[in-house]
Amino acid sequence: MQNAVELKNVSCVFGTVHAVDHISLEVLAGEFFSLLGPSGSGKTTCLRLIAGFERPSSGSIVLLGKDAASLPPYAREVNTVFQDYALFPHMSVLDNVAYALMVRGIGRLERHRRALELLEMVKLRGMEKRRPAELSGGQRQRVALARALVNKPRILLLDEPLGALDLKLREEMQIELKSLQRQLGITFVYVTHDQSEALSMSDRVAVFNRGRIEQLDSPKKLYEYPETEFVARFVGSANVLAGKELGLDGGKFAIRPERIRIEPGRISGTNSLVGRLIDVHFLGSQTRYEVTLVNNSTIRMTVVAPAGGEAGLEAGSEVTLTWNPGSLRKLREGEA
Amino acid sequence: MRSSSSIGLKIAAGMGLLFLHFPLLIILLYAFTSEDKTYKFPPPGLTLKWFAIAASRNDIWEALFLSVKVAAAATLIALVLGTMVAAALYRSSFFGKDSITLLLILPIALPGILTGLALLTSITRAGLDPGFLTIVVGHATFCIVVVFNNVVARLRRMSYSQIEASMDLGADALQTFRYVVLPNIATALLAGGMLAFALSFDEVIVTTFTAGKEETLPIWFLSELFRPRDRPVTNVVAIFVIAVTLLPILLSQRLTQSFEEMHGGGK
Numbered sequence: 211m212q213n214a215v216e217l218k219n220v221s222c223v224f225g226t227v228h229a230v231d232h233i234s235l236e237v238l239a240g241e242f243f244s245l246l247g248p249s250g251s252g253k254t255t256c257l258r259l260i261a262g263f264e265r266p267s268s269g270s271i272v273l274l275g276k277d278a279a280s281l282p283p284y285a286r287e288v289n290t291v292f293q294d295y296a297l298f299p300h301m302s303v304l305d306n307v308a309y310a311l312m313v314r315g316i317g318r319l320e321r322h323r324r325a326l327e328l329l330e331m332v333k334l335r336g337m338e339k340r341r342p343a344e345l346s347g348g349q350r351q352r353v354a355l356a357r358a359l360v361n362k363p364r365i366l367l368l369d370e371p372l373g374a375l376d377l378k379l380r381e382e383m384q385i386e387l388k389s390l391q392r393q394l395g396i397t398f399v400y401v402t403h404d405q406s407e408a409l410s411m412s413d414r415v416a417v418f419n420r421g422r423i424e425q426l427d428s429p430k431k432l433y434e435y436p437e438t439e440f441v442a443r444f445v446g447s448a449n450v451l452a453g454k455e456l457g458l459d460g461g462k463f464a465i466r467p468e469r470i471r472i473e474p475g476r477i478s479g480t481n482s483l484v485g486r487l488i489d490v491h492f493l494g495s496q497t498r499y500e501v502t503l504v505n506n507s508t509i510r511m512t513v514v515a516p517a518g519g520e521a522g523l524e525a526g527s528e529v530t531l532t533w534n535p536g537s538l539r540k541l542r543e544g545e546a
Numbered sequence: 547m548r549s550s551s552s553i554g555l556k557i558a559a560g561m562g563l564l565f566l567h568f569p570l571l572i573i574l575l576y577a578f579t580s581e582d583k584t585y586k587f588p589p590p591g592l593t594l595k596w597f598a599i600a601a602s603r604n605d606i607w608e609a610l611f612l613s614v615k616v617a618a619a620a621t622l623i624a625l626v627l628g629t630m631v632a633a634a635l636y637r638s639s640f641f642g643k644d645s646i647t648l649l650l651i652l653p654i655a656l657p658g659i660l661t662g663l664a665l666l667t668s669i670t671r672a673g674l675d676p677g678f679l680t681i682v683v684g685h686a687t688f689c690i691v692v693v694f695n696n697v698v699a700r701l702r703r704m705s706y707s708q709i710e711a712s713m714d715l716g717a718d719a720l721q722t723f724r725y726v727v728l729p730n731i732a733t734a735l736l737a738g739g740m741l742a743f744a745l746s747f748d749e750v751i752v753t754t755f756t757a758g759k760e761e762t763l764p765i766w767f768l769s770e771l772f773r774p775r776d777r778p779v780t781n782v783v784a785i786f787v788i789a790v791t792l793l794p795i796l797l798s799q800r801l802t803q804s805f806e807e808m809h810g811g812g813k
Contacts, residue, residue, distance in 0.1 A: 296707035
């Protein structure tokens with residue numbers, strides 16, 4: 211199958227800042243692909259390069275098999291849902307959604323019919339006469355979505371579309387977006403800084419850091435097999451230890467908090483460390499323990515265990531941490 | 547305690563307003579006086595005959611038409627050039643941008659007498675005859691400023707992603723300007739345009755230098771002071787000028803307000 215998006219060795223330099231630094235990635239047709247990273251990591255610039263709002267300093271951009279690096283935004287078969295929605299305040303909801311059809315010269319009746327279809331799809335029928343200022347945040351988000359989909363793009367770019375919504379609405383919209391993407395069968399390229407959002411929705415995720423891709427994998431692989439310290443810490447949480455602390459060869463290792471067993475007292479054995487419990491946080495279904503190692507108190511470990519096993523585990527007491535050696539992940543050397 | 551101090555303030559404000567507007571009331575009153583030489587109080591009688599006399603005098607009509615034509619032309623030039631400059635400057639940052647903005651705004655801050663003198667020197671140097679065109683150019687120098695200020699402020703408040711969204715949805719630059727930018731800045735253009743019109747309509751200083759033998763309405767007033775003939779006629783024309791300049795200013799204020807209401811004042 212043809213790739214929806216291909217970036218080859220793309221760089222984007224603003225002044226002396228490499229916002230995007232030699233990035234290559236391929237997005238498959240029909241895929242839900244996320245660009246995940248902290249702010250300033252280059253993920254939004256990467257999206258803007260695909261949309262055509264930025265020109266690459268070097269490298270090639272191929273959209274649906276066509277070279278697009280020099281095409282202006284209006285000549286690309288992609289549409290964008292903006293972070294601030296970018297609705298036109300002087301137009302009704304209906305005219306906003308019909309805008310792409312209007313500028314293509316499609317007649318009023320036809321474009322209103324199509325726009326109403328889209329409004330139906332995003333459950334906003336009856337709102338078509340309102341102005342964007344008269345809608346709630348969630349409704350504006352749906353208008354932005356309908357407006358971007360009215361042209362039947364084969365690739366939809368979403369720039370932190372749920373960032374401005376409250377938590378409950380965000381979770382609802384995550385489910386809706388995902389099912390919409392399945393139903394339409396089009397490619398979604400989704401920018402987010404929220405790792406749980408990226409993990410729950412995506413087929414594949416590219417983790418960005420300092421203008422580069424640290425790792426590109428399925429959510430499960432990213433979580434189970436982080437390749438760098440940055441990914442281990444940014445996707446979920448992780449304990450990262452130098453090999454010598456564990457009696458292993460050099461390099462660094464990561465282990466997820468829920469893969470460590472915590473027991474009261476000092477128990478000797480392999481694949482274990484003795485520490486001092488400094489804090490216990492009850493989180494409802496789980497309990498989180500903060501531990502410093504006895505032979506190196508600068509190292510802090512976090513352990514998460516199902517609630518109910520707190521007996522004998524009090525702040526200040528000595529504890530033993532054990533794990534299955536298969537849960538340790540050796541990390542690639544690189545900047546953190 | 548609080549209420550008494552606010553009464554004091556109210557009185558002060560009232561006195562200030564009276565001081566500002568009492569002379570205008572005098573003009574209003576003496577447009578109706580039946581006596582034509584002195585400003586005796588109270589006027590010996592009231593009459594509407596000066597309105598008829600004013601309407602029948604050709605020199606007034608000519609001056610009025612010239613002023614309207616000049617103001618319209620200067621406003622038109624200001625709208626086009628002011629918008630273009632605003633569009634060029636509001637988002638980009640480059641070396642010397644602040645100096646360019648300053649140079650642009652200078653004509654309205656600079657004493658008109660300097661602008662007038664400079665223009666006259668240039669006009670005679672270029673071998674042009676002072677007349678309609680030179681008045682328009684002179685007025686355009688400060689009309690551009692008010693349009694630029696209005697438009698640039700509006701553009702800064704408009705989120706740029708609207709323009710990107712329009713391009714993203716398939717609109718080229720021209721369509722984006724027509725359907726997205728223009729409606730966003732329309733009331734700013736109208737407000738700036740009306741202000742520019744009002745500024746041009748009552749401009750005296752720059753006009754004196756650039757008008758040559760032409761007589762705009764304000765110049766007509768000045769010349770009328772030196773050869774008083776039917777003095778209340780000038781008051782009648784003054785009322786007319788007040789109306790013509792006040793209305794656009796009130797309207798432009800309204801327009802700016804209604805835009806802010808529509809956009810919730812935020813952003």
